[in-house]
Amino acid sequence: MNTATKKVDVLISGGGPVGLFFALRMAAMNHSFRVIEKREGATKETRAIGFTSRTLEVLQNRKLASYIAKDAMTVQGYKMFSNGKDFAPLDMMNTDTSFPYISALPQTFTEKTFADLLGKDKVTWNTELVADGTHSAVRKLGDNWTYEGYSVGTSFAVGDAILEGKDADKVSPSRINGFLHTDGVFGVIPVEVTKDGEYWYRIFTNIDSYEVTNGKKSTHGLDLRAGTLTREHVQEIFTSKGAPLDIKIKEDRQLAIFRINERKANGFRQNRAFLVGDAAHYHSPFGGQGLNLGLQDADNLSWKLSLVLNDSVTNPEMLLESYNLEREPIDAATMEATGFATKSLIKTNFMYSIFVNLAFPVALSMDRVTKNFIDHLSQIAQRIPKESPLLFETTDATKNSGLIEPGENIRGTVPLRKRFINNDNDFKRVTLHQLLQNQISQYTIMWVSGCSNSSPLNPLAQEFWNKFNEIYGNPTTITPSSPTAIKPMIVESPHHAWQNKLPAYVTPMDKHKDAPAAIVIVRPNRFVAYSTLVNSTSDIDTAFEFMGKYLTAK
Structure with a gap:
């Protein structure tokens, strides 16, 4: 008998869509892993089917969205009927996202696609370890891990x-x-x-x-x-x-x-064990949020774990604990919403049902209500809880600047007006999402500036670039296996930073000859960690000090 033990960076228990996606993330970031799955292979059942706009953005950021989209049905909105008549059709096509729709795909195709991308012999089938989805044994092994609901x-x-x-x-x-x-x-x-x-x-x-x-x-x-x-x-x-x-x-x-159960673990991490997807939470399928939350859990944990494995952080404990601090409130809020929707749509008390059937059509005829409804179902309204230690604590001055705030997701639906120069000196128009797209665990520190009225180049931009090289080294040396986990980016445009807009320019322009600049630090999952207007070198220093709280220098 071969008793040799093979060490891996990450052991993944469960070969469903979430486990396989997490394995793909580990593979993309050059980490060794092993997937254990008790089934014989990919499911043959339809099961979870819907990919929301937010999840498609996650997959696109990891260069995986096209593999799902090519076989999926494009669901462009909602059509509701009452007494045989359809009312207030809900259209997603005007939603502010690169994916203004839901991609519907049977789970069997999703699992097969992810497994094929991993390659042969990456999943150990017919093997049960200790945790797998809704009946996870990992929770049962610890006295402190409960699954209440x-x-x-x-x-x-x-x-x-x-x-x-x-x-x-x-x-x-x-x-x-x-x-x-x-x-x-x-x-x-x-x-x-x-x-x-x-x-x-x-x-x-x-x-x-x-x-x-x-x-x-x-x-x-x-x-x-x-x-x-x-x-x-x-x-x-x-x-x-x-x-x-x-x-x-x-x-x-x-x-x-x-x-249907509405249950959640009392925390998604204990020491080196992490719960993701159904092992951490499960709830009503109304709204089609379950698979999406699991994939977003996996994406959130993957880049943090990678930074720790690469020894690229000064405070590994803070980074790993942030997974639970960020994901548990989001998942809990979703559970509350889907539970309420389930109760509202199926409760058969006659008077209550009459009220719902009358109120629902009226509510969905209001533009404000429908926009909020679509934004939440598509998950593009999602933001990182402000309690996360990985977010810069905003002040009144920061909030009044008009910049995108820490915790918000970078939108990238409109091409930047100015040119993008690549290594071939080619000129292109690209979106922020294209500029930020990466498969590895890499932060981006963006310098966004206007055109100087007094000189061709804002001297603060050069100061920013020099500061980055001083702390993190030459940006051209960054690779998936590099301990350097942040890349610089300069975006020069007259008045565009987020959604082609860099707000609050009037007051700073009255005070300074140079048009103001902004620093926006974007996490590997395209959520903003830090944002501020820059009027002096001290503002640049503050941004790099923030990154130094948990990312290592060269």
């Missing part, structure tokens, strides 16, 4: 269907379709198109009334003990909730009973 006693029907009937064409293959009813909602989401041009839809509905149970045992997921769910039963529910429309289920697959 509640179970929704309601039974849900889930599966895939091809539709037919006189009114089947009212169901949009480019929208999430929802049928509101006093007995609960019936959801129909496009997931796949056949060679014959027919559409498979993910269907989801409650079978009975809303009920909460407070047992400690997790019941989340497919209920294999509940018996067989028949097409006839699902059709009966669809006919009732979709009335008076004539829509029939022509074909079905993977019909099953599903249970």
Whole structure:
């Protein structure tokens, strides 16, 4: 027997989409890893299907979005029905993101895509370790790790269907379709198109009334003990909730009973063990947030762990603990929102249901409400909690500058007006997202300046560049395996920094001959860590002092 032990940087328990994505992040950053998965291979079930705008931005930043997009359905918004009539269609195409839609793809394709990108022999199948998704044993091994919450006693029907009937064409293959009813909602989401041009839809509905149970045992997921769910039963529910429309289920697959729990671990880290995705939290699938939170968990942890493994940080404990401090509040807020949505849309108290069915259409007819609704479902409104130790603590002066604030996500939908000069001296117009795109754990410190009225070059820009070289070395030496974890960038544009805008110029221009500049420090996941206007060398020093709190110098 071969008893040789192979050491790796990271052991990943669970070969679902989140575990495989984390493995891809480790591979991109040159870290050794091993993935352990108890299944024989990628799932053959549809399962989690939706990639939000924010998650697609994450994948694009890691050069992975195209692999998902090429096989996915593009869902451009929402279409809601009540009493057979659609109302207040919600369009995502005007959302301020490079991906103003949801990409719908069966989980089997996602897992196979990620596994293929990893390559052969990177996942050890048919092997169970100690943690895997919603029933993670890692939590059970520690006395201090609990997984509290509640179970929704309601039974849900889930599966895939091809539709037919006189009114089947009212169901949009480019929208999430929802049928509101006093007995609960019936959801129909496009997931796949056949060679014959027919559409498979993910269907989801409650079978009975809303009920909460407070047992400690997790019941989340497919209920294999509940018996067989028949097409006839699902059709009966669809006919009732979709009335008076004539829509029939022509074909079905993977019909099953599903249970929902709203539970979260009391912390996502203990020493060298980290919980990510379903091992850390699971909740109602209403809103399609679960897979996305897991992938964003993995992305948040990956670059922090990489910096620590590369010995590129002065305070490893602060960086690793920030994973829990940043992700737990975001995940908890999402759980609260999805739990409320579940209760609101399926509670069958007659008067309550009547109110929801009347109020919902009215609310969604208001532009302000729909924008807020779309921004949150697409997750582009997401920001890092201000309690994170990795964010610069803003002051009133900073807030009044009009700059993007620490904790906010850099938007990059509009090309920069000025030229971008690459190593070939070519001139291009690019977005901030393209400039910031990287697969490694690298911060970017951006100098954003206007054109000087008195000289061709703002002398502070040269001071900034010299300061960077003094502390972190020549930027051309930075590689994935380099201990230097920050790169410099100078963006020169008359009045553009964020979304082509560098606000609050009037007052500084009155005081200084040179147009003001700004320093914006962007984390590897494109969230802002630091931002300030620069009027003197002391402002430059303050920015580098902030980075010195946890990133090592040369």
